[in-house]
Amino acid sequence: MNRRQLLGLGLGGSSSLFLGGCALNGLSAAVGDATQPLNERIEALLQGQGKVPEFRPDKVEPAALLVNSFNGVPRLDPERYRLQVKGLVGRPLSLDLGALAALPQHTCVMRHVCVEGWAAVVAWSGVRLADVLRLAQLSPLGGYLLIDSADSYFESWDLASALHPQTLLATHMNGAPLPAANGAPVRLTAPIKLGYKQSKWVTGLRVTAQLGERRGTWEDQGYEWFAGL
Numbered sequence: 001m002n003r004r005q006l007l008g009l010g011l012g013g014s015s016s017l018f019l020g021g022c023a024l025n026g027l028s029a030a031v032g033d034a035t036q037p038l039n040e041r042i043e044a045l046l047q048g049q050g051k052v053p054e055f056r057p058d059k060v061e062p063a064a065l066l067v068n069s070f071n072g073v074p075r076l077d078p079e080r081y082r083l084q085v086k087g088l089v090g091r092p093l094s095l096d097l098g099a100l101a102a103l104p105q106h107t108c109v110m111r112h113v114c115v116e117g118w119a120a121v122v123a124w125s126g127v128r129l130a131d132v133l134r135l136a137q138l139s140p141l142g143g144y145l146l147i148d149s150a151d152s153y154f155e156s157w158d159l160a161s162a163l164h165p166q167t168l169l170a171t172h173m174n175g176a177p178l179p180a181a182n183g184a185p186v187r188l189t190a191p192i193k194l195g196y197k198q199s200k201w202v203t204g205l206r207v208t209a210q211l212g213e214r215r216g217t218w219e220d221q222g223y224e225w226f227a228g229l
């Protein structure tokens with residue numbers, strides 16, 4: 001697939017790019033092309049982000065990870081699941097789980113820290129959020145990422161943190177598919193943010209220039225917005 005054909009798939013008006021089945025290989029091959037330097041500002045955000053030291057895989061503490069779900073546990077059908085990426089992007093996306101699985105996979109063994117006073121070392125695996133945003137051709141006008149979840153949980157992140165190389169859209173936990181209670185099929189994870197920033201059951205990503213009135217489920221009740229570790 002050449003660049004013109006690739007763009008023809010996804011650009012133009014309200015049409016979104018649906019990735020599935022046989023489109024995958026061609027698209028993965030074209031990712032390199034589609035992710036050429038976007039612009040100086042976004043390249044700067046992508047660069048110079050030091051990685052946080054990780055733990056050895058045998059240091060995971062499966063029993064220490066408490067389930068913290070405030071609106072119940074939504075059950076998402078993996079067949080019908082789509083991750084929507086929209087807002088200030090050149091190419092809105094609607095990615096199924098096959099499309100996510102076709103992107104480069106990464107693992108981060110990190111400490112999950114809940115503001116309520118517990119922590120656990122967890123190995124999360126999935127795709128880099130940065131890779132998904134680059135695939136969507138993140139606009140230089142973007143400043144924030146809004147994250148919608150199936151349980152109506154809501155989060156917003158600064159773009160620099162969203163583009164951090166250890167910020168993942170995880171589909172696996174400690175080497176196994178993500179359990180429903182921990183956010184299946186896709187959740188956000190990052191060693192640079194407190195637990196409440198790490199949305200489970202992620203269904204939508206929206207890039208915006210400004211933060212709106214709603215900043216997050218807990219932030220809107222007084223919790224700190226940046227919540228860095």
Ligand SMILES: Nc1nc2c(c(=O)[nH]1)N[C@H]1C(S)=C(S)[C@@H](COP(=O)(O)O)O[C@H]1N2
Nearest residue numbers: 066067068069070114149153182195198200
């Ligand atoms: N959609 C959604 N995401 C969420 C939450 C939630 O209730 N709903 N709880 C948050 C909090 S406070 C924490 S500490 C972690 C807990 O993740 P876990 O249940 O996998 O341990 O998820 C975060 N993400």
Ligand SMILES: [Mo]
Nearest residue numbers: 114115195196
């Ligand atoms: Mo938490």
